[in-house]
Amino acid sequence: MRHRDRYDLPKGHMEIGETERETALRELQEETGIQSSAIDIDPDFRFED
Incomplete structure (x- = not known):
């Protein structure tokens, strides 16, 4: 998703x-309009705000 500067x-x-995969696919569709079933979840990925 594009914002002003990023x-x-x-x-x-x-x-x-909901599973992590289901969440990722739903959010992808809701926020971009892209429907997909091709997604991989990296169990080692962590995000800190």
């Missing part, structure tokens, strides 16, 4: 009962 990745919160 690009950002789709992100959001998991809904109850």
